[in-house]
Amino acid sequence: MPKLIVAIFISLLCLGATAQAQATKEDDYDRGYRYLYDKVLDSAYFLLDNYISTGKDSLKKGKAYLYIGEILWNTGDLYGAEEYLAGSLRFLNDVDSAHREHLSYTYSILGNISIDLQQYTEAIDHYNNGLQYAYPDFVPELMNGKATTLQKMKRYADALAVYDSLRKLPFSSYSLLARIVDNTAYTKWLASPGYNALPDFHWAKQLRKDSGHQWGLNASYAHLAEFHTARHPDSALYYSQKMLATAQALGSTEDVLQALDKLVRLSPDAGRKNAFYDQYKFLRDSMQRSKDTTRSRFAMIRYEVQKSKADNLELQQENRQQRLWMWGLTGAAILGIAGIRNRHNKRRKKIKQEADNSIRHERLKTSQKVHDVVANGLYNIMNELEHSPAINREPMLNKIEDLYEKSRNISYEEPLPPQAAGFPAKVHALLSSFSNEHTRVIIVGNQPAFWNQTSPLQQQQLQLVLNELMVNMKKHSSASNVSVIFKQEHRNGFVLYKDDGQGLPANHVAGNGLQNTVNRINGIDGAITFGKTPKGGLAVDISFPLHTANT
Structure with missing residues (x-):
């Protein structure tokens, strides 16, 4: 049902924008905005993301980030949505009145995402931030979101205080009044199950019928069904059937699922x-497949936009280098032998300095690795020798041998095994750590729903494999864009890696790193294939059977 708020807000913004005469030629933002209004989301996504890469107007950039974040939220890509909404906050200026309504809406969506992630404290902070910039017409939406969050935290008294404040505001429509009445009664009932919420539930339902607000009427049916479940199951069944019919008429898949869930539990x-x-x-499986497909499609759009940007930058760099050569040759002709000799000497000095810096850097890297592996290992052994009352010879020899093996394979030292709790965030942090000004990492499908169906061993091995692939990309491929997609089909999990780097040569012989990667996937009964993208980059497809993270 939050989707209704989203639709109303976008409609108001789009209607206001199309009413203005365009003083300049349409750019990618304007075309993308029009596609968004027409709900052609693929084209809207592509054009808005392209404007982010090439546009100059900070307000348009902030709104482009906002709308892409909203699209990703609606497809269930919560982490991707947060990333784009954070980009919106970077470009929107809180002291510019033209930016303030978009700031309030950005914080509103961030609050909704935090609720979906059950990060309720962060959700309240986002709604409070949004209230600082909201126009009066949007204030009730933010206050209702805050009250809903407090309700989910079981802080019913605080939630009711917010609803009481809402009742004091002037109502612009009966649908808004019905919403406040309905939510207030529902919260009072949650706080005290003996409370008779029926009069207010029926009042809100009648207000919604009178105003023709079908989305709100569906919410009334949901609350009435829940209220009657324990007292009058036949009434609960009746309202669940009404909710199903209304949701189907509205085309609301999520509400249809909620109604079907109630009917499964209530049908005698x-x-x-x-x-x-x-x-x-x-319906649940179909919706999940649709969301996975949409997220994958958007990921490819992002990949192509960034690849196009990288190609343009490379072409500009080549042109710049050609101009520099022309200027150098012209200068050499004018200055003669003396100028050429002077330039040669400077170039030779620069090359020597770069070589010295490179040698110094490599020595420092080696020294740091020896410190991390050998020095720390020796310290642990010394500490055990110092504090142990008796020394067991065999285990001590094993530890020394293990340290010896690690010192021989410093380049391939493995990270610590992951833990199941918070694993999507750890994977996101691992992959994002390889993102910088030269390389952009796109992550799709890294959701709890995916990782909850994997065992601890699978999580550990996949994290090590991802680390090896990213390190290999960083060291060898010179990639500008990397995409990692997680998805599931028919009880199998898939991890699809692609980059636009140099790829593997035809006569490539797998070293320790890639061979370890193959062995790890084989160890979890999976399969891994190495190939090339159409443009020559590396493509790695991993598949494995899904389990349960708690088993």
């Missing part, structure tokens, strides 16, 4: 219960 007839469950499972 076993045959109808099974039929509802089959519908629920089919």
Whole structure:
């Protein structure tokens, strides 16, 4: 149902924008904005992301980040949405009145995402920040989001205080009044199950019927069904059926799923219960596949936009180098032998300095690795010798031998095994750590729903494999763009890696790193293939059977 707020807000912004005469030629932002209004999301995504790379107007850039973040949120890519919304905050200026409404909306979506991630404290902070910039018409939306968050935190008294404040505001529509009445009654009932919320529930339902607000009417049916579940199951069943019919008429897949879930639990007839469950499972799986497909499609769009940008920058660099050569030759002709000799001497000095710096840098890297592996290992052994009352010879020899092996393979030392809790965030941090001004890393599908179906061993091995691929990319491929996609199909998990670097040569012989990668995937009953993208970069496809992270 938050999607309704999103749709209303976008519609108002789009209607206001199209009413203005365009003083300049349409750019990628203007065309992308028009596609967004027409709900042609692929084209909108491509053009808005391209404007982010090439545009100059800070307000348009901030709004482009905002709208892409909203698109990603609606497809379930929460981390990707947060990344783009953070970009919106970087370009929107809080002292410029033209930017303030977009700031408030950005914080509103960030609050909604934090609720989806169950990060309720952060959600309240986002809604409070949004209230600083909101126009009066948008204030109730932010306050309602804050109250909903407090309700989910079971801080019912605080939530009701916010709803009381909302009741004091002037109402622009009956649908808004119905929403506040309905949510207030629902919160009072949650706080005190003996509270009779029916009068307010029916009042809100009637207000919504009178105003023709079908989305709100669906919310009323949901609350009435929940209220009657324990007291009057037949009434709960009736309102669940009403909710299903309304959700189907509105085309709201999420509300249809919620209604089917209620009908599965409430239907007294076993045959109808099974039929509802089959519908629920089919629709849930279809929606998940659709979201996965959409996220993958958007990831490829982002990849192509960044690749195009990198190609343009490379061409500009080549042209710049050609001009420098022309100027150098002209200068050499004018200055003669003396100028050429002077330039040669300077160039030779620069090359020597770069060589010296390179040697010094390599020595420093080697010294740091020896310190991390050998020195720390020796310190641990010394510490054990110092503090142990008795020394067990065999284990001590094993530790010394292990340290010896690590010192021989410093380049391939493995990271610590991961833990199941918070694993998507760890994977996101690992992959994002390789992103810099020369390399952009695009991550898709790194969600708890994916990792919750993997075992601790699979998580450990996949993290090590991803680290090896990223290190290999960093050291050898000279890639500008990297994409890592996580998805699931038919009880199998897939990790798809692509970059636009040099790729593997035809006569390549796998070293220790890539051979270890193959062995790790084989160890979890998976398969890995190495190939090339159409443009010559490296493509790695990994597949493995899914399990449960708690087993």
